[in-house]
Amino acid sequence: MASWNPELSEEQTDSLKEVGNIGAGHAASELAELIGRKCVVSIPELVCMDAAGIAQFVRSPDAIVVALHMNMLGDIPAEMLVLTRLAHAQRMLDYMSPTSAPNAQRNLEAFQLALRQLGEVLTRSFADAISQFLGTSARYAFADAAGPGNPNGVTALLGSSSDEAGDSYLAVKADFFDVDKTFEGKLVYLLTAKAQKMILERIDELLG
Amino acid sequence: MGQTVLIVDDSRLARATVRKYLVQAGLEVAGEAGNGRQAIELFTQLSPDLVTLDITMPEMDGLTAFREIRKRAPDAAVILVTSLDQKFIAQEVANDPYGDFIPKPFSSIDLLRAVRRVLRWEGSTDNPMEA
Numbered sequence: 001m002a003s004w005n006p007e008l009s010e011e012q013t014d015s016l017k018e019v020g021n022i023g024a025g026h027a028a029s030e031l032a033e034l035i036g037r038k039c040v041v042s043i044p045e046l047v048c049m050d051a052a053g054i055a056q057f058v059r060s061p062d063a064i065v066v067a068l069h070m071n072m073l074g075d076i077p078a079e080m081l082v083l084t085r086l087a088h089a090q091r092m093l094d095y096m097s098p099t100s101a102p103n104a105q106r107n108l109e110a111f112q113l114a115l116r117q118l119g120e121v122l123t124r125s126f127a128d129a130i131s132q133f134l135g136t137s138a139r140y141a142f143a144d145a146a147g148p149g150n151p152n153g154v155t156a157l158l159g160s161s162s163d164e165a166g167d168s169y170l171a172v173k174a175d176f177f178d179v180d181k182t183f184e185g186k187l188v189y190l191l192t193a194k195a196q197k198m199i200l201e202r203i204d205e206l207l208g
Numbered sequence: 209m210g211q212t213v214l215i216v217d218d219s220r221l222a223r224a225t226v227r228k229y230l231v232q233a234g235l236e237v238a239g240e241a242g243n244g245r246q247a248i249e250l251f252t253q254l255s256p257d258l259v260t261l262d263i264t265m266p267e268m269d270g271l272t273a274f275r276e277i278r279k280r281a282p283d284a285a286v287i288l289v290t291s292l293d294q295k296f297i298a299q300e301v302a303n304d305p306y307g308d309f310i311p312k313p314f315s316s317i318d319l320l321r322a323v324r325r326v327l328r329w330e331g332s333t334d335n336p337m338e339a
Contacts, residue, residue: 011221014219014220015219018221021219021264021312022312022313023291025290025291025292025312026291026311028292028294029291029292029293029294032294038296040264040292041291041292043218043264043265043266129313132313133313203221206225207228
């Protein structure tokens with residue numbers, strides 16, 4: 001998995017990281033509102049990945065066992081992943097609804113539904129903030145969740161915003177966590193070359 | 209000479225956006241910093257009229273830098289500019305007459321409203337917007 005896209009200048013890299021920062025900051029803020037805890041984000045990183053690399057990343061058995069995937073349509077098609085550990089997903093749901101959060105061990109179906117709702121909140125707030133920043137329109141299609149009972153759910157769907165089979169993505173990644181570090185996760189904004197170009201052109205227009 | 213601003217953000221794009229809006233409003237950019245530590249150094253050297261301060265930055269975050277600036281200059285005008293639109297950020301400046309907070313993304317109107325408030329432009333002859 002490469003860690004640098006040689007086709008991007010430092011300025012372009014900076015711009016895409018700031019787009020990720022705005023999206024991730026809003027997703028963390030929406031989560032903070034839902035769970036009543038302070039949530040913050042890391043400084044975003046850019047990583048080049050092909051679909052196989054992303055699948056490997058999502059399936060990392062030691063760490064990430066819950067993943068949510070959303071297709072972002074509209075002016076700038078992209079894909080979005082939310083990755084976290086099962087125990088951390090459970091903790092976020094507990095904070096949201098301390099008395100009635102579904103338990104992954106006891107009620108799988110309700111747990112998956114709650115997880116999808118959580119993923120939808122995070123990905124929508126991320127996408128809405130970016131759309132507001134860039135002045136673009138966005139539509140969403142929440143695709144799937146992987147986790148207990150559906151381990152391959154997300155990886156089967158990856159690539160739906162790709163122009164061609166075998167395309168690589170630029171992943172804009174940021175960690176989100178509560179300030180007491182009782183949970184953490186990753187927000188991954190997956191951009192094809194075409195989407196990167198559209199975002200960078202839009203930023204040039206905005207700066208005049 | 210117009211009023212001066214120190215722009216602090218680890219993103220060049222964010223600094224360019226703030227610079228564009230504030231220069232259009234008649235402010236002069238005294239300096240720019242990419243982290244909280246640099247911000248404190250430049251604040252001490254340049255004594256700007258206004259500081260815009262991002263929160264999520266390397267080396268020293270914006271909230272730590274803000275508290276350091278407040279220790280040195282309780283009446284320095286500071287605007288926290290961050291994508292973390294949360295109560296704990298807003299509370300940091302809630303009772304601070306020289307502090308404000310605006311979430312990213314922001315419009316020029318959002319930023320200038322905060323500038324007017326912290327620089328006390330209303331009713332002042334020192335308002336570049338009215339020049």
